[in-house]
Amino acid sequence: MVSxxxxxxxxxxxxxxxxxxxxxxLTGFTGLFSFGHSGFMSIGAYTAAILFVKFNxxxxxxxxxxxxxxxxxxxxxxxxxRLKGDYFAIAALGxxxxxxxxxxxxxxxxxxxxxxxxxxxxTKWPEALLVAAIALVLMRNIIRSRFGRTLIAIREDKIAAxxxxxxxxxxxxxALAISAFYCGVAGAMFAxxxxxxxxxxxxxAKSTELSSSVVFGGIGSLSGSVIAAIVLxxxxxxxxxxxxxxxxxxxxxxxxxxxxxxxxxxGTNELSFGFLQRFARKVISVGKKxxxxxxKPKGGK
Amino acid sequence: xxxxxxxxxxxxxxxSGASVYGADSTGPIKIGYLAHLTGxxxxxxxxETNTAKMAAEEINAAGGVLGRKIEIVSMxxxxxxxxxxxxxxxxxxxxxxxxxxxxNWSGINIATSSVCAEAKxxxxxxxxxxxKVTINDDGSVKPWAFRTCFMDPYQGKVIAYYLxxxxxKKTAAVLYDIGSDYSVGLTQYFEDNFSRLGGKVVxxxxxxxxxxxxxxQLTQILSKKPxxxxxxxxxxxxxxxxxxxxxxxxxxxxxxxxxxASPAMLAMAGPELQGSYWVKHVSPEDPIxxxxxxxxxxxxxxxxxxxxxxxxxxxxxxIADIIKASGTTDGETIRKAxxxxxxxxxxxxxxxxxxxxxxxxxxxxxxxxxxxxxxxFVTKYAPVD
Amino acid sequence: xxxxxxxxxxxxxxxxVYALIAVGYSLVYSxxxxxxxxxSSFLIMGAYTGFFLISTNLMPPLLAxxxxxxxxxxxxxxxxxxxxxxxxxxxxxxxxxxxxxxxISIFFENFIVAAIGANYRTYPSLLPYKAIKFLGLRISIxxxxxxxxxxxxxxxxxxxxxxxxMGMAIRAAAFDLTTASLMGxxxxxxxxxxxxxxxxxAGIAGVVLGIKYTVYPQLGSLTTKAFIGAILGGLGxxxxxxxxxxxxxxxxxxxxxxISSQLRDLIVFLILIIVLIFRPxxxxxxxxxxxx
Numbered sequence: 006m007v008s009x010x011x012x013x014x015x016x017x018x019x020x021x022x023x024x025x026x027x028x029x030x031l032t033g034f035t036g037l038f039s040f041g042h043s044g045f046m047s048i049g050a051y052t053a054a055i056l057f058v059k060f061n062x063x064x065x066x067x068x069x070x071x072x073x074x075x076x077x078x079x080x081x082x083x084x085x086x087r088l089k090g091d092y093f094a095i096a097a098l099g100x101x102x103x104x105x106x107x108x109x110x111x112x113x114x115x116x117x118x119x120x121x122x123x124x125x126x127x128t129k130w131p132e133a134l135l136v137a138a139i140a141l142v143l144m145r146n147i148i149r150s151r152f153g154r155t156l157i158a159i160r161e162d163k164i165a166a167x168x169x170x171x172x173x174x175x176x177x178x179x180a181l182a183i184s185a186f187y188c189g190v191a192g193a194m195f196a197x198x199x200x201x202x203x204x205x206x207x208x209x210a211k212s213t214e215l216s217s218s219v220v221f222g223g224i225g226s227l228s229g230s231v232i233a234a235i236v237l238x239x240x241x242x243x244x245x246x247x248x249x250x251x252x253x254x255x256x257x258x259x260x261x262x263x264x265x266x267x268x269x270x271x272g273t274n275e276l277s278f279g280f281l282q283r284f285a286r287k288v289i290s291v292g293k294k295x296x297x298x299x300x301k302p303k304g305g306k
Numbered sequence: 307x308x309x310x311x312x313x314x315x316x317x318x319x320x321x322s323g324a325s326v327y328g329a330d331s332t333g334p335i336k337i338g339y340l341a342h343l344t345g346x347x348x349x350x351x352x353x354e355t356n357t358a359k360m361a362a363e364e365i366n367a368a369g370g371v372l373g374r375k376i377e378i379v380s381m382x383x384x385x386x387x388x389x390x391x392x393x394x395x396x397x398x399x400x401x402x403x404x405x406x407x408x409x410n411w412s413g414i415n416i417a418t419s420s421v422c423a424e425a426k427x428x429x430x431x432x433x434x435x436x437x438k439v440t441i442n443d444d445g446s447v448k449p450w451a452f453r454t455c456f457m458d459p460y461q462g463k464v465i466a467y468y469l470x471x472x473x474x475k476k477t478a479a480v481l482y483d484i485g486s487d488y489s490v491g492l493t494q495y496f497e498d499n500f501s502r503l504g505g506k507v508v509x510x511x512x513x514x515x516x517x518x519x520x521x522x523q524l525t526q527i528l529s530k531k532p533x534x535x536x537x538x539x540x541x542x543x544x545x546x547x548x549x550x551x552x553x554x555x556x557x558x559x560x561x562x563x564x565x566x567a568s569p570a571m572l573a574m575a576g577p578e579l580q581g582s583y584w585v586k587h588v589s590p591e592d593p594i595x596x597x598x599x600x601x602x603x604x605x606x607x608x609x610x611x612x613x614x615x616x617x618x619x620x621x622x623x624x625i626a627d628i629i630k631a632s633g634t635t636d637g638e639t640i641r642k643a644x645x646x647x648x649x650x651x652x653x654x655x656x657x658x659x660x661x662x663x664x665x666x667x668x669x670x671x672x673x674x675x676x677x678x679x680x681x682x683f684v685t686k687y688a689p690v691d
Numbered sequence: 692x693x694x695x696x697x698x699x700x701x702x703x704x705x706x707x708v709y710a711l712i713a714v715g716y717s718l719v720y721s722x723x724x725x726x727x728x729x730x731s732s733f734l735i736m737g738a739y740t741g742f743f744l745i746s747t748n749l750m751p752p753l754l755a756x757x758x759x760x761x762x763x764x765x766x767x768x769x770x771x772x773x774x775x776x777x778x779x780x781x782x783x784x785x786x787x788x789x790x791x792x793x794x795i796s797i798f799f800e801n802f803i804v805a806a807i808g809a810n811y812r813t814y815p816s817l818l819p820y821k822a823i824k825f826l827g828l829r830i831s832i833x834x835x836x837x838x839x840x841x842x843x844x845x846x847x848x849x850x851x852x853x854x855x856x857m858g859m860a861i862r863a864a865a866f867d868l869t870t871a872s873l874m875g876x877x878x879x880x881x882x883x884x885x886x887x888x889x890x891x892x893a894g895i896a897g898v899v900l901g902i903k904y905t906v907y908p909q910l911g912s913l914t915t916k917a918f919i920g921a922i923l924g925g926l927g928x929x930x931x932x933x934x935x936x937x938x939x940x941x942x943x944x945x946x947x948x949x950i951s952s953q954l955r956d957l958i959v960f961l962i963l964i965i966v967l968i969f970r971p972x973x974x975x976x977x978x979x980x981x982x983x
Contacts, residue, residue, distance in 0.1 A: 511952040512953040522943070522945070523947055523952050525697045542905065553821065553822045570810075574811065
């Protein structure tokens with residue numbers, strides 16, 4: 006029997022998958038770490054909520070509109086792209102906090118700190134699953150396209166890419182805009198899941214969660230990011246009893262992942278049957294080697 | 307697509323494997339307590355949860371409820387609404403809780419109210435004071451949401467009336483937290499009432515949670531020479547604000563604030579806070595409150611949050627008594643019982659619920675003043691026009 | 692506008708704390724070209740250690756503070772050795788450093804919350820919490836002391852960098868790590884020293900912050916303001932970090948006072964973006980280019 010609790014966790018997982026898929030384009034494939042993507046979720050969420058409640062626009066229209074709003078606002082980060090990644094990361098932090106402040110100061114439009122409510126629960130698991138599926142297919146196609154390969158080139162060696170004639174900043178910005186769109190849509194979905202919004206729901210902790218999912222899953226692996234999003238959303242639920250120590254393990258896991266296997270869970274591989282086959286074969290061959298070693302005759306005296 | 311579907315299904319199986327299916331009508335009565343066990347607000351959440359467990363133990367030792375023991379199911383909000391919603395959903399699905407008590411944060415309670423409504427179990431907030439917790443934007447009441455404390459509109463009125471009518475102050479400046487629904491709300495209600503009485507709010511300045519230096523705002527405030535500095539914020543910020551205000555040369559200005567205050571702030575800024583006024587729900591000198599507080603500190607690490615400790619104790623006993631009086635744990639029945647309780651005996655006094663707002667009638671406020679190392683009781687206060 | 696000069700004083704006070712933090716952060720950045728977000732953890736380490744040592748009343752406060760600095764310095768060296776060195780050995784992508792340092796700061800802050808508790812702790816008063824009146828302005832004694840400490844350590848750092856052999860090696864490494872190692876500099880040892888210094892500075896900053904603003908696990912979040920100050924001044928430049936931070940403090944104070952206290956951080960963010968448009972490398976404009 007599947008309880009409404011499990012279905013709502015599934016819905017949340019799908020929402021996070023959409024956001025993380027978008028962010029993986031920016032961090033995983035373009036190599037830009039962001040501390041502020043919850044700001045884009047916030048813009049998407051509030052835009053969708055306001056359009057629905059105050060202008061009576063339908064659910065399926067406000068989702069992409071939320072994404073579009075986030076996409077447009079991402080333009081303000083353009084000046085930071087010309088510089089090193091650290092500028093971008095910290096400016097993104099400032100961005101996220103600024104969005105929150107704007108929402109806090111929104112008065113009657115956004116409800117400010119006291120929140121904005123009145124959305125019905127329109128994001129249920131079928132809708133969430135559908136959007137997540139579409140988002141993933143789209144993202145996979147983007148990554149496999151020439152644009153995707155350009156991004157990987159930029160991530161690997163910015164200067165070499167530039168000398169090949171690639172306009173680094175413009176491509177980075179496109180990646181940012183797409184990631185913003187995805188996060189905006191995820192935010193819009195979230196608004197109709199929670200039915201109530203407060204600016205504090207989209208804080209640095211949320212941004213960090215999203216960016217960390219991409220890292221865990223594997224920088225450069227879309228399915229890795231998806232798996233990480235699933236794992237990171239469900240783990241807190243499974244391990245509720247550990248409560249206070251949850252975040253401690255989380256930080257530790259982040260460090261250990263990067264130090265031991267920087268390429269994350271999946272590395273640059275994508276989950277596929279071929280991958281699973283190779284993985285299985287490797288395990289079997291290692292097992293065989295060990296048993297051979299122990300049965301090796303004590304030769305040569 | 308296939309990979310994603312496989313991944314999703316795996317997660318599904320994981321989660322369902324980890325679930326435990328709930329009890330029936332002969333096991334313990336499970337009552338959920340929603341509180342912040344991690345994050346900044348755990349300073350309130352942990353004492354509330356511990357007290358709830360302590361109260362449950364006492365009730366069980368005295369025979370339990372309807373012949374069954376009560377069990378507190380602790381739900382961690384993680385200081386954010388999405389997690390709180392999940393926590394409640396999980397407890398409802400897996401533990402069959404019959405009611406939700408807590409939390410003391412309005413934003414979280416507003417978010418969880420739809421979950422409780424769907425599950426048909428009542429939720430009683432501890433100290434969530436925003437209007438929207440029990441009343442929708444259109445004025446209708448939320449059938450399954452209740453509280454047993456006063457609201458921010460009332461609190462704002464208390465502060466305004468006390469300052470104007472009792473202390474005869476006519477000008478005030480406000481320093482508030484832009485990101486806190488509590489702070490923003492209280493500021494508005496204070497200003498509305500104070501202006502209506504004839505007072506003047508000379509200016510409102512804001513800061514963001516996490517800020518530690520308020521001197522830019524305070525310098526501007528002091529240049530306007532207000533008679534009162536109203537600070538509807540929480541205790542750590544209060545200590546820093548007052549210390550810095552004194553440093554900048556503030557004198558002869560009355561300081562007053564709401565229920566975000568706590569005795570802990572006197573350890574941080576005792577000398578500077580002398581003579582300041584604070585509105586609270588209960589007084590630490592009330593013998594019943596003090597008694598519960600002492601019991602708590604004997605059993606758990608010492609905590610200064612006497613108000614939250616009292617409230618958790620009161621709520622657990624309240625719901626236990628409601629269930630006893632109703633003779634059942636059925637959601638709709640106990641909901642009606644709470645909605646219609648008149649002069650119902652609670653730990654300290656009685657409560658009459660207003661069915662139209664799900665707020666208690668005749669809950670007066672308590673005014674405390676910082677004297678020495680404590681917050682001393684000044685008076686019970688109910689604003690009279 | 693009559694409060695203008697007082698606001699400048701307020702801004703300088705806020706900025707000087709940011710400066711102390713930003714310098715330690717910039718030092719690491721100038722050599723390794725990565726943002727050490729774990730800097731906040733070194734700061735918290737110093738703040739808590741100092742608090743606990745002083746509370747025990749077993750030693751003079753100055754000694755306690757010195758030990759706190761040593762502890763955070765040691766902690767920084769430990770992090771470098773076990774978290775950053777392995778990454779450097781594997782290629783040292785800047786993205787990895789950022790993530791590792793982020794993980795450390797999440798781990799440490801939450802560890803303190805879980806193990807020690809989120810309660811706020813107050814340093815016993817070491818200095819009178821009073822202000823001097825000077826030309827109608829009020830300057831707090833605590834601020835003067837903190838500014839004094841900050842200046843003292845910055846001068847010490849300057850002396851170390853310009854007048855000692857180790858300092859010269861560090862400056863060489865900041866210019867080009869690979870060449871410096873070819874010149875015979877023991878890079879591992881050098882990096883340990885750099886982190887030790889960064890940890891020292893973070894430690895003393897932590898103690899100063901703890902005294903001014905009380906000690907709590909989220910104290911480290913002030914480092915993000917310091918990072919913004921360092922960016923404003925130009926990443927990779929130590930004078931830039933100081934100037935940028937002080938400017939940031941003054942801008943914050945004036946914005947909150949004269950423009951809008953509700954929108955302060957938004958306005959500061961916009962100013963940052965505008966500065967980055969016209970002076971992409973910050974006020975001091977040091978551009979440490981990637982060498983090919």
